[in-house]
Amino acid sequence: MSESETPKFRYTAALANEIEPRWQAYWAENGTFQAPNPAGELADPAHPRHGAPKLHVQDMFPYPSGAGLHVGHPLGYIGTDSYTRYKRMAGFNVLHPMGFDAFGLPAEQYAVQTGTHPAVTTAANVERYKNQLRRLGLAYDDRRTFATTDPDYYRWTQWIFLQVFNSWYDPAVRKARPIDSLIAAYEEGSRIAPGRPWAELSPVERRKLIDDHRLAYVSEAPVNWCPGLGTVLANEEVTPDGRSERGNYPVFQRSLKQWMMRITAFGDRLVEDLDTLDWPEPVKMMQRNWIGRSRGAHVDFPVGDETITVFTTRPDTLFGATYMVLAPEHELVDKIAPASWPADTNAKWTGGADSPAAAITAYRAEAAAKTDEQRTEGKEKTGVFTGAYATNPVNGASIPVFIADYVLAGYGTGAIMAVPGQDERDWAFAEVFELPIIRTVQAPADFEGAYTGEGVAINSDWLDGKGVVEAKAEMIAWLEQHGHGRGATTFRLRDWLFSRQRYWGEPFPIVYDETGLPVALPESMLPVVLPDVDDFSPRTFDPEDADSEPETPLSRKKDWVNVELDLGDGLKTYTRETNTMPQWAGSCWYELRYLDPHNDKALVDPDNEAYWMGPQRDGDCGGVDLYVGGVEHAVLHLLYARFWHKVLYDLGHVSSFEPFRKLFNQGYIQAYAYRDARGVIVPAEEVEELGGRYYIRNTEEVFREYGKMGKSLKNVVTPDEMCEQYGADTFRVYEMAMGPLDVSRPWETRAVVGSQRFLQRVWRLVIDEETGAVRVGDEPLEPAVRKHLHRTIAGVREDLDELRFNTAIAKLIELTNTLTPLPAVSREAVEPLVLMLSPFAPHLAEELWGKLGHSGTLAYSAFPVADPEQLKAESITYPVQVNGKVKARVEVSPTATEDEVREAALAAVDDVVAGRTPKKVIVVAGRLVSVVV
């Protein structure tokens, strides 16, 4: 049979599948990848890395879906695994943990579909993921794993919620402080309650006042209601076209009573601290955009007895404000509108209505009927006059007040002063409604339209001649001095909507008493365990039914909702909060729990936090040393996690003020998909290529497209298949070798064989394929080979430090190819090669390391270090260019002086120069010589 012809001891998939589980079992039994803590239960003074410099590397933990992993998912995990294996060998105490983000909509939806409890399906999915990850040989400290759904974990999620609830933001010190300090300030009179004095307030009034300052608070406000999902959503979970990110259902603005988190209080710090982070610039940009900080001024415009306050970033242009615009929903609209149109009202302003009230009603109806998309798509500005005139505080000018849907109720004050000369939108509106345009910034000659650039102020009285920056500052000073306004900063960021009408999430540690106000449960009552219910499905509605009312699954469980508790003033009846926390809650702080996963006294022991995540020098933000994940979490998870971390920092629970010091976005593995002539997706594995065209069943032509890997495209390849066909090491090497970690690339199963051939060559270097004997001897290397070895060591270290795994592997292949044809196989080269390969192909390396006569694991063996002597070249070959073309090469000693090199080079190109006198001779040390004639 043909089997007998494959050498018995060749490195094949079958051999890999024998070696790999064996080493995985060894690592697990010996706790090889356990990292010692400085304090507590996980401390271990006998550990080889006890007291070593630390390195905390983390992946964005997965959401264990029912579908399991495909080959794209572990790309980042293999990257961090290779990096941490290297760093561990290089002497670091490496923390590389893995957990599971298991609460949330998909698990719940899957559970509803299959009729199984989400706890059951989640546990099964987590188990499956763990097995898949283990099969890849990922070196996690498995004592530190958890799922966010574990009551021991979400106990602390609830605990953090209580910290947030029991805090307020003190703008004077720009930080969160315990709520007791606010109560004390009111009591002692250092802070004055608005309206009536604190002493005269009833207990309920006092609670309401305090509740209004908490960082977690209940508010009745317009929120994103998604009937199709049966829950409200955070702004971050709604797409720009007003649909749910998950499920793509319509989202409606509804005023509902919901939990909010005061993330806006941290807007400044969330923007400013981005500068301390080593993050990809696009991600920082997305966060800045999302937070949307604008500096400018609030300006008060009197309208009769009322005052309209606007926000503007251009107070310097106030002299050019020729009209005002309010959002249609603005609360002053009805108050300022007179009963009838003023005399001489431009017919274009009235929308054809008989009275301002009629015009306003009609316009509001028109605006409400438009979707966001329709509203922004139409370039033509619409609006209607309110009939009212306001007074421009700088020059007393009487200017008309309009409503228009290009002004958004939710941003700034929902009102603007319109300066058509310097704002494109205002210009467009002014053209439609024939409003005057006054330029207040000198535009370049022949400039048409709104000028938004730099220039000196004109038509602006005392500001004339000043630049934009100076004019802004002077105008703000003037406004403040005369009581017409003040400097202000606004944010696009809204407070975080924190409650969901879902079952599968963390319950709030909150009950309500007879006043209907929230009462925090004491820490001793945590965790509030998610109760078992018969019906965990959410109440969903017709996706278009905007008027439906949310209903929480937990509210159905009456015997849980109504509870008798003693919260310090005797046994009383309370009602539990029945909303649950959003999916993001558990991932907002998990990086901290890895540090001290079993601590039941504290979120994390301060010594352990300071060691793993504390600032490393003055001004350092601290945090995880390397955090790897997809760019899709650029705003959601990464913004929320930063916010919670800052609250914990302010309250003294952590020493780092940012959770993730360095962020790296890995690329995606994409895959080809194929459609037949009808446009139906066909299974990718059945497609064959022939001369650049693609066929299925040998006859039918199909057409290739490029996209994500997924069930619906029938192009999923799983790591399990890869392990079976090639082994985990080959799969790992392939994923790391196919390109830089941050580049998206296509998956190509047939190319995997290249990585297998490489590992086979390494194996063959050590082991005789026919006999299984070790072929390695102790003879020294040829000097040239030794130099190559040390160049490789230096290069591989540098590449690994920079996460350039693909080029590191290329260098290892190169070294292997140098060693392969040599008559003798020297230990001097093979041992470093095996050690350098071990981050990528750990099982194979462990196996060979054992065969080379070492006992135990190589995980703590020193990573090879290049000998600087060996990196010095014995001679340098200089290419010699004449007029930019290489004409000759000269070999000189590395110690040769510039003059010697020049002389040698000129001699070498003597025939080309042919007697002409060189105009210029450039010697670039160590590089080349350039001769110009």
Place this chain on the structure above:
RNA sequence: GCCCCUGUAUUCCAACCGGCAGAGAAGAUGGUCUCAAACACCAUACAGUGUGGGUUCGAAUCCCACCGGGGGCACCA
């Protein structure tokens, strides 16, 4: 519309501060092994760097414009 990233052999990708365009992999072609094939091994070929300008002794690399691909933002006052 604005902003960011990106364009190198058939394909995925290298090329550090501007200095000989090629490290690695796949595929192709030819060969060794084999009765034959597969595996494995050996060898060979394949681009002047999207286009057009500029700076420079010298440009894939720096600058400008345009074209193509990817991403973000988009009435945010």
